[in-house]
Amino acid sequence: MNTLQLAWMLTRAGGGQRRVRALTLGAYAVVSALVLIVVAGALSFTRLPEETAAFYLPLAGIAVVLLIVPLVLVGASAARLSARSQDRTLSTLRLLGATGGQVRAISVLQSVGTAALGALGGVLLYLACAPLVALVNFQGAPIGAGIFAPLPVLLAVLAAVLLLAAGSSLAGLRKLVISPLAVRQRVNVPRPSWVRAVLGVAGIALVYGLFSSLGAVAQSIAMMVAMLMMGLGTGLLVLNLIGPWMISVIGRRKLATAQSPEQLLASRMILESPKAIWRQVAPLAMAAFVAVVGGSGAALMNQGAPEPTGGWEDYISGDMLTGVLLTLAIIFLCVAASTAITQAAGTLDAAELYQGLGKMGLTSKTMNRARVQAVMIPALGAALIFAVGSGVLLLPLVGIAMIMAPLSLAMVVLTCVAGLVLVRLAVQLAAPSRMLTR
Amino acid sequence: MNFAHHALPNVLEAQQLRRSFGTTIALDAVDLSVAPGEALAIMGPSGSGKSTLLHALAGIETPDAGSVMLQLPGRTPVDITTLSDTARSALRRESFGFVFQDGLLxxxxxxxxxxxMALMINGVPRAAALPRAVQALGQLGLGGMEERRIGQLSGGQAQRVAIARAQIGSAAVIFADEPTGALDSVTGSEVLDALLGSTIRQGKSLVMVTHDESVAARCDRIVRLRDGRIVADERSNQGERA
Known part of the structure; x- marks a missing residue:
């Protein structure tokens, strides 16, 4: 039997595996559809007159950069879940004498196959959503046919999704190929160092300096965009430096004050892997940053706009608010999707434990409450800390926006609240009582 | 044999238990009683109904027919089979302790x-529960290992943690399903020492499913099942208190 036949044979999944595959397919579909919408939306600005496009394209570029992280997060979560669901089978194959190369090939073939199916579903989802997204207004007119991505773009997105699936599958397999037993015993709890916080503060100072000197240093729009991109890049790096350390601090504080079984469990779940938790909630911190900076900026522009001139500038403030709200909505959708997948994978991994604890009389409600807290405490923490942090850094801008344009700001806040509710619902999707049947 | 507690009513009294899965009969008119402080081993080949019997006695599964009376001192006797799922969960938390083959920690x-955690789930504050847990671990020879995570313990040590968890509350009966099944013979024997010794010392009853004759022989009584029926119910000569 050759590798291809073996991979095909192993594709026939049983009950639990079917749920994993459905989730993985759904995640790939969502991520492919969102990438297509984002890319096509950004490209639609190329149809604008040159002067207008020169203003809108860099902003769309910034939005795309901001959306790359959460989109990759969903794709990577789906790939990890897909690879993890094969662990046991591949481990057995390895013990039966399959070579590392064969195991690698089977895993990649299966992951890429699932990703391909999901991505095709994503194209259909994208085509189904396109008429709705086409109604979004920019420059006083709906995007219209501009939302349909050209064929090369469509193919490029599909290829990127497949590459991501193959890469994640290979990365997840490294341990398995080295050790056939693929022991996943968690022994040591990683504790992010405070050095991260120090480096993070230095990074914040750099971003602050960069943004404050923007007006004075930037001689052209191109230079301003380059500086903005550099600032955003550094900002993202800072987020990733501070994030795990911040999550670990939140976890330790929670552990110190935990009284109920679910609080104790939740805090230990957070401390189990602050980096993994951070990966999950990082886009929320980014969303908070976008909400504060973009929301305040758009609100102020709306307020301070001069009398309408009949030109393209009349639409800038409204379009910026639309852009901010769209970016936020997509970030939240991504976080919700990746949360649902990660949590589902965790629940399936711990299925035996959950069922055993159920036998002992520990209801799934307790375990579920712990899971919810383990996700929502860091999620709310990240969103609030970074919203307040961004607000403090940009105090004058936010302060004026709060006074001058409370309605626009309220819209941004409401979007964030709706997003967090979406994340909470995503956690519920993976509840042990829903995922596991005795 | 000296069974001081046997003047008391049986802690568990199962009558005419029947359970089938499709066309397979797992339990066929099983009558069984468990005395306070008694260590009972349930043996039988695979598929004989051992685990189903343990699950029925512990209220994990409801039999198709029959009753399981739980009689605790100072409490009104209750037929476990008539309780709701929530009430059975509460009963398992409060009155029973469990040790499974893979510990399930x-x-x-x-x-x-x-x-x-076993105490906290029953409402004991964390500040009071932790010192009691340390004490229980110490009694099972795990002093100094309190702060270790499960991945940092050996199989035998982890199983002793599971035993401490099962015994720490007010459980009257400890149910053990192949508690030494995943361990080597030396470690298994040590774990069995811990399980039998501490259970009997505390006056709790033990109901243990096992494949291993030498493990069963250390209990007070051995019940043998075949095709869902009890084919032998004998006192053990080597039981801990023999």
Whole structure:
């Protein structure tokens, strides 16, 4: 039997595996559809007159950069879940004498196959959503046919999704190929160092300096965009430096004050892997940053706009608010999707434990409450800390926006609240009582 | 044999238990009683109904027919089979302790937190539960390992943590399903010492499913099942108190 036949044979999944595959397919579909919408939306600005496009394209570029992280997060979560669901089978194959190369090939073939199916579903989802997204207004007119991505773009997105699936599958397999037993015993709890916080503060100072000197240093729009991109890049790096350390601090504080079984469990779940938790909630911190900076900026522009001139500038403030709200909505959708997948994978991994604890009389409600807290405490923490942090850094801008344009700001806040509710619902999707049947 | 507690009513009294899965009969008119402080081994070939019997006695599964009376001192006797799922869960938390083959400990928690969790679930504050957990671990020879996570313990040590968790509360009966099944013979024997010794010392009853004759022989009584029926119910000569 050759590798291809073996991979095909192993594709026939049983009950639990079917749920994993459905989730993985759904995640790939969502991520492919969102990438297509984002890319096509950004490209639609190329149809604008040159002067207008020169203003809108860099902003769309910034939005795309901001959306790359959460989109990759969903794709990577789906790939990890897909690879993890094969662990046991591949481990057995390895013990039966399959070579590392064969195991690698089977895993990649299966992951890429699932990703391909999901991505095709994503194209259909994208085509189904396109008429709705086409109604979004920019420059006083709906995007219209501009939302349909050209064929090369469509193919490029599909290829990127497949590459991501193959890469994640290979990365997840490294341990398995080295050790056939693929022991996943968690022994040591990683504790992010405070050095991260120090480096993070230095990074914040750099971003602050960069943004404050923007007006004075930037001689052209191109230079301003380059500086903005550099600032955003550094900002993202800072987020990733501070994030795990911040999550670990939140976890330790929670552990110190935990009284109920679910609080104790939740805090230990957070401390189990602050980096993994951070990966999950990082886009929320980014969303908070976008909400504060973009929301305040758009609100102020709306307020301070001069009398309408009949030109393209009349639409800038409204379009910026639309852009901010769209970016936020997509970030939240991504976080919700990746949360649902990660949590589902965790629940399936711990299925035996959950069922055993159920036998002992520990209801799934307790375990579920712990899971919810383990996700929502860091999620709310990240969103609030970074919203307040961004607000403090940009105090004058936010302060004026709060006074001058409370309605626009309220819209941004409401979007964030709706997003967090979406994340909470995503956690519920993976509840042990829903995922596991005795 | 000296069974001081046997003047008391049986802690568990099962009558005419029947359970089938499709066309397979797992339990066929099983009558069984468990005395206070008694260590009972349930033996039989695979598929004989051992685990189903343990699950029925512990209220994990409801039989198709029959009753399981739980009679605890100072409490009104209750037929477990008539209770709701929620009430049976509460009963398992409060009155029973469990030790499974793979321990089923929560990997994120430390040894003492795993043990304390059994108390906290029943409303004991964390500050009171943790010292009691440390004490229970100490009694099972795990002093100094309280802060270790489950992945940092050997199989035998982890199983002793599971025993401490099962025994720490007010459980009257400890149910053990192949508690030494995943361990080598030396470690298995040590774990069995811990399980039998501490259970009997505390006056609790033990109901243990096992494949291993030498393990069963150390209990007070051995019940043998075949095709869902009890084919032998004998006192053990080597039982801990023989």
């Amino acid at each position: 929560i990997p994120e928690l430390t040894a003492q937190e795993n043990v304390a």
